[in-house]
Amino acid sequence: MQLLARRGSGHADAAPHATHLGDFQLRPRVLLITALALVVGALSAVVAYALLQLIGLITNLVFYQRVATEMIAPSAAPHPWWLVLFAPVAGGLVIGLMARYGSEKIRGHGMPEAIEAILTGGSRVAPRVAVLKPVSSAISIGTGGPFGAEGPIIMTGGAVGSITAQLLALTADERKTLLVAGAASGMAATFNAPLAAILLAVELLLFEWRPRSFIPVAAAVVVGTICRGFLLGTGPVFDMPALSAPGPLADSLALVPGITGGLLAIAVTALVYKSEDAFARLPIHWMWWPALGGLIIGIGGLIEPRALGVGYDVIEQLLAGEATMSLIVGILVVKTTIWALSLGSGTSGGVLAPVFMIGAALGAAEGGLLPEVSPGFWAMCGLAAVVGGVMRSPLTGIVFTMELTHAWNGLVPMIVASVSAYAVSALLLKRSVLTEKIARRRVHLTREYTTDPLETFFVHEVMAEHPLVLHGDEPVRAVLPQVREANLYPVADRAGQLIGVTTHRALVSCHGGIVSDATTAARGVVHPDDTLREVVNVLATHDITRTVVVDRTDPTRVVGVVTLAHLLHARRQDLHEEHHRERVLTVRPEPPSAPKEPALAWITADH
Structure with a gap:
């Protein structure tokens, strides 16, 4: 996600047209x-x-x-x-x-x-x-x-x-x-x-x-x-008993289902793709794989029949605090196993409901060891945690849990559970159960939300100022010693007004003529108060790698040239802010003879 982050309010006010909100x-x-x-x-x-x-x-x-x-x-x-x-x-x-x-x-x-x-x-x-x-x-x-x-x-x-x-x-x-x-x-x-x-x-x-x-x-x-x-009605999908305010202790202990939920998310994701790899090695056509996955499901159904199907009734029982320990263990072991293994067979089915059930079972199992809050509270924490860990979507895990149960008093512990599971999953697992499959098809996917560094710099901060401006009536032979390859040169008339641009190659091809013979119209000019993102859009639209910067109030006056290389400045600054460490504040003792001053001095690092 690219967020707008302009530097310097003066520039934003001076150039409202440059605000890149194409919507x-x-x-x-x-x-x-x-x-x-x-x-x-x-x-x-x-x-x-x-x-x-x-x-x-x-x-x-x-x-x-x-x-x-x-x-x-x-x-x-x-x-x-x-x-x-x-x-x-x-x-x-x-x-x-x-x-x-x-x-x-x-x-x-x-x-x-x-x-x-x-x-x-x-x-x-x-x-x-x-x-x-x-x-x-x-x-x-x-x-x-x-x-x-x-x-x-x-x-x-x-x-x-x-x-x-x-x-x-x-x-x-x-x-x-x-x-x-x-x-x-x-x-x-x-x-x-x-x-x-x-x-x-x-x-x-x-x-x-x-x-x-x-x-x-x-x-x-x-x-x-x-x-x-x-x-289908407007009530919650899963009815829960009224949830009392959990309190600080329960809020803190939500870390337990959160961390274990993150670890379970890692195990489940690994199991799904180990299963997929195993099916891929079978010496039979993939058309038969879902039938083999069905056999795994059938065996699991004989062991724990309630592991079959969507399981909304089981989820509701877990969230109501009415599930027996045998059901909880059966769901954690059988449901998790048959779901992950059969999903690897390439059959058709979703992940959220099984994740709800597995997470709620994990929380219900841990609820026997944690302080009692309300029936189903710890199952609810487990549900939020495993959704946040498996889907790698912590906000969705929090809000989903709240909207499924309407137990709004549990918001804070749900945040703790879902975010801690997400932290464990993100730190220990490279990709989620959703993005791993896409990555295996050689599609790179990033889900990090960050500021676009091209939005934080303006053209006038990176452009080459005072470029060499050629005159259209000059002989090419006279200007060739001044120009270099791979550069763009503005061309102006004797009044200094821009008439086009030229390059070393174009000038060489018109060696016996004048500069205007090797001049073409300037495509996609930009202005000093444009952002670098707008420059990228102009370069991409016109299929060029460099362009002229002109004064916005006088489009015939050249003020600079900007190239693809200049755009790297924004990326370098972004990398600098990410990796460069500096101490901005320091504590130093007072000089013995100095008047009494606060010990904390503001020092700006000078680099």
């Missing part, structure tokens, strides 16, 4: 994309609802042999062992066939695929993915897969936004905005968590925080949340 220059476009995002938000909410209904339908058909769409756990009633074992295998086989003969893009848990579409695909999602992804995910979860619906909803909602954009004449950035609007509104409609959905969009999908994208995404999320109220 305001594109206000009609922002309003248009926002209007489209409202439609996308409503459509994505309906798609999210339809996906949940489809999951319920397949679950009922497979495990209860009835036609119904209510969300029900596969373990709500006992089943024959062969059904528990082979239903996930059959589901995996169908998914493998759909991926091979439909679209390989349906493989995986949805978020990396959405990120990759944004980074490398121009935010284009094929229409068939919009159909095949939710169907394959519903089959995977409905046949017992231990996955969540949120990843497929992100991909499907994103597909709705992308397809809408592809039907219109929009830019790639505008397609990205609508893709993310669809993904975030689908999330909001699923979990009734609008703020968490917006944060998820910013932390994971947008790669920027600018009005042109933030406003449409927020608008879509609001619409998706309103639609959810009509379709």
Whole structure:
């Protein structure tokens, strides 16, 4: 993310035109994309609802042999062992066939695929993915897969936004905005968590925080949340007993599930990709991998039936403080194992619901050793911690937990748990479960939010002042000894007014003529009060590596030349501020004969 950070208020006031907020220059476009995002938000909410209904339908058909769409756990009633074992295998086989003969893009848990579409695909999602992804995910979860619906909803909602954009004449950035609007509104409609959905969009999908994208995404999320109220109700997804104020001790002890949650996040991420590597070494086509993953799921279901399916009922039981120790251990061991191993098989399913369950189980297990606060409090801390550690999105982990439970009294310990888990994960693990998959496809991804150093310097601070200005009527033979290769030279008339630019090569090609014969129009001139970021935009737009700096009030008067090399000054300063250590304040004893003065002296290092 690039944040505007101008140095020197005088410059900003003197050059309001130089403030690089292109969103305001594109206000009609922002309003248009926002209007489209409202439609996308409503459509994505309906798609999210339809996906949940489809999951319920397949679950009922497979495990209860009835036609119904209510969300029900596969373990709500006992089943024959062969059904528990082979239903996930059959589901995996169908998914493998759909991926091979439909679209390989349906493989995986949805978020990396959405990120990759944004980074490398121009935010284009094929229409068939919009159909095949939710169907394959519903089959995977409905046949017992231990996955969540949120990843497929992100991909499907994103597909709705992308397809809408592809039907219109929009830019790639505008397609990205609508893709993310669809993904975030689908999330909001699923979990009734609008703020968490917006944060998820910013932390994971947008790669920027600018009005042109933030406003449409927020608008879509609001619409998706309103639609959810009509379709699924407005209450919290997980009801918790009233949470009393935790107090300073509980706030501090939230470090325990935070740190252990970060370590668990590292272990889970490693297990997912070890599994993926193991499947890649199998001497069979990847089409069969989801069926093998289904076999792992079936074996796990025989050991702990409640590990199957989305598991919202188990999460609610954990957060209510009603889970038995056998269930807690079963979720931590069986759910974690079958989820990570089967996800590595390339089947279709999401990560958030399993992460919710695993995190809540970790917190519930530690709650027996920690002071009692309120039922489900420590499970809530574990949930926030593992989301922050696995997703590497601490703000999303905090807000998600709050919005899922409406237990707002627990905000401070959730901050402690989620941020400490994020710290452990970030310090010990190079990439998250989401970005590792993208990195393996040789796509570099950074999620660090920082100031753009090109925004902190103006042209007049780095340009070459008083450049050699040639006169158009001078003989080329006379000026050639003064010029060097790889430089740009302004050309002016005898009145000193700029008429164009020339180079050493151009002059050599007109050796027998005058300078004006080797002169071309100056492309993309800049001004002393432009930022270096604006210079980069000009150079890129005109496909040049250097340009002339002219006075803004008199565009015919040359004041300097700026080149790509000058732009490195901003990067050098950024590196200097990051790595150079200096003592700005020091404590020194008073001179014996001096009057009594404060011991602290302000000393500015002179470098």
